[in-house]
Amino acid sequence: MQPDDTELFEEQRERLFGLAYRMLGTVAAAEDMVQDAYVRWHDVDSAAIENPSAYLTTVVTRLCLDELKSARKQRDAYTGPWLPAPIVAERNATLPSVERDNALSMALLVVLEALSPVQRAVFVLREGFDIDYSTIARIVHRSPEHCRKIAQRARAHVGARNRRYSTSRDEQEALVQAFVDAIEDGDPEQLGTLLAEDAISYSDGGGEVTAALRPIYGRERITRFLLGLARKARPDTRIERVSVNGDPGFTIYVEKDVQSVWSFASNDNGQIDRLFTVLNPQKLSHVR
The missing domain is CATH 3.10.450.50 (Nuclear Transport Factor 2; Chain: A,)
Structure with a gap:
């Protein structure tokens, strides 16, 4: 890995953490996914990667999908309600973009827990990061048409359970x-x-x-x-x-x-x- 490769990854780190956190709902696991992606980035020939951002998005999403599938049994056996690990900042601090997004709210993350791993990935990639369906399809190994249907069902589920109001x-x-x-x-x-x-x-x-x-x-x-x-x-x-x-x-x-x-x-x-x-x-x- 060249120094420029490390700098390129660091430019993506906040966005990748935001993706992993929305997928997993825990800070520690999200940080682990980003670190695992860094290791994989270190081992590839970056010059052969046409779109580093898309490559890293794919790596982190697939790592999170594997993590979600393995964590399902643990969450089913969890004692009491399962809530996301909170991201806490000072009251008047200028928040990073990952914390300013309404798609990060505790209420929404709780609702996302009811989605299947693939539904959650499609919803997060589309609604949280505005990624096109063709790219999402390659990441989750589905057709673009199937991803559109998955996103539609996920939006219906989320919309019915996550009420958002115009409170200032x-x-x-x-x-x-x-x-x-x-x-x-x-x-x-x-x-x-x-x-x-x-x-x-x-x-x-x-x-x-x-x-x-x-x-x-x-x-x-x-x-x-x-x-x-x-x-x-x-x-x-x-x-x-x-x-x-x-x-x-x-x-x-x-x-x-x-x-x-x-x-x-x-x-x-x-x-x-x-x-x-x-x-x-x-x-x-x-x-x-």
Whole structure:
């Protein structure tokens, strides 16, 4: 490998990580896929590759497909709800393009878990990276016509389950702050007004730490659950507002350790209708 080849790969690294993360939903596994792609890039004659970007996209997608197929049984046996490992940034930081994209939201990534590996690959490549069907077909070993049908079915599935609303960034920020205030004040009435009547709360402890083993449904049950958690919080617990997968959220610390990362989706009434809480330490090891 020539020095220029290393530079070319590094120019692609952020995009490749974004692809792998959307495919796998975990930071560590996505980084592994990118590193494996780098090793393969190191071993080929780059001068013989007409389109390095397309080559690396193909390598990473196929590596992710293999990883998804092998991870299916593990996820089926997972303790409690499975949530993606969050990408956390400072609240007012200028986010890399991989974190600004709405296709990275926790809500969407949760929905993508229900797709088959090939459906997920086709959806991510088409919707997330605007890759043409002929190229996608070569990557996933299907015909272009078949890929169009796969994408159509995947979009229908995602659209039916991933509701996106026209809430502005400022409105999202205000909603999360009001949620934090209501929790800290222990105010059930205020908290209840912030939650949709049919809200759902998902907690991912992975069997490693205490967490709700099933989703919690409904405003009243979620309110009781959250205020119960707040009453049990240690005195050295603190909340830090952050960006989670590009959306407003917060991190809870106990002393200097990350205890959990919270993110939200809201409805057109400006209420929270889905809460995502990642507590599994294995999914938070990259969070500082």
